[in-house]
């Protein structure tokens with residue numbers, strides 16, 4: 001079964017054709033990041049306008065790269081939540097139009113479920129249940145994935161998302177937006193222990209995360225040393241910061257995996273591209289004797305192939321939408337879970 005998938009929840013206009021949820025026939029991503037970088041972050045109004053301009057071309061390219069036409073596909077999947085509302089609406093409206101025109105079923109896909117499903121592409125043998133650390137620019141969750149369509153969020157950030165924290169720290173260090181990958185590059189070059197940053201104390205919610213204290217500690221260090229006219233190696237700060245984030249994510253995931261007795265650990269979202277996070281998760285899973293699954297780098301960030309992968313399993317579970325489908329800016333994974341088994 002071939003699914004044409006569309007993703008426009010933030011600043012990437014993306015389309016892909018995916019076969020049976022696992023085989024990517026095409027994957028086209030048009031990034032707007034060069035334009036948003038001028039403003040130090042994504043400007044929602046600009047994002048919506050650029051999606052409108054790009055979407056026909058990107059979908060056309062995805063179909064031709066896959067060697068098929070609109071009539072050769074079996075369903076249209078689209079990200080409808082969560083994300084920037086104006087940006088989501090472009091993809092949703094376009095997908096609705098395609099579905100009505102061709103008569104093919106329309107499958108609404110949750111963006112975070114898509115990030116998790118990126119792992120089904122990279123690892124054809126991966127099947128739920130598993131524990132997933134989801135770390136992106138907008139979300140940081142520890143999720144129990146019971147089946148392809150059932151989720152239990154057992155830990156979540158109380159404040160900033162991990163990617164957001166990377167980007168804010170990168171900004172104060174003078175790196176371009178989005179700064180996660182620049183911190184990663186800098187961290188490869190130098191000392192990981194030059195600075196000691198705090199680990200958050202999160203009361204209640206055993207597996208909850210928090211990054212605002214860490215972010216403030218880095219910002220204060222940089223500002224204070226500037227005020228004193230002291231030289232600070234931004235590579236050392238970047239490396240120490242990345243090590244702290246990786247340790248926090250690793251420790252929480254380890255605690256959750258131990259508590260659930262889980263031997264399959266999955267990582268997903270833009271921050272899963274980070275080399276420090278990947279190395280830490282490898283250590284954690286080795287020490288637990290657990291299998292580790294992480295997406296190939298090209299499927300870590302936003303793309304439509306992951307939406308096609310999840311769209312397949314949503315289709316099999318009977319999820320469908322019609323022309324009344326709307327975009328939703330905020331929607332928990334648990335709210336779309338088709339049958340949640342209470343694990344904790």
Ligand code: KG4
Pocket residue numbers: 010115135136137138139162163164166167178179180181184269270271273274275300301302
């Ligand atoms: O999943 P994603 O593409 O978009 C959202 O759904 O939010 O994640 C984007 C986030 C950004 O914050 C970006 O800085 C971060 O992922 N990111 C990284 C790396 N590559 C992307 N963070 C740390 N290290 C990286 N190598």
Ligand code: ZN
Pocket residue numbers: 111115136137269270301302
């Ligand atoms: Zn994303």
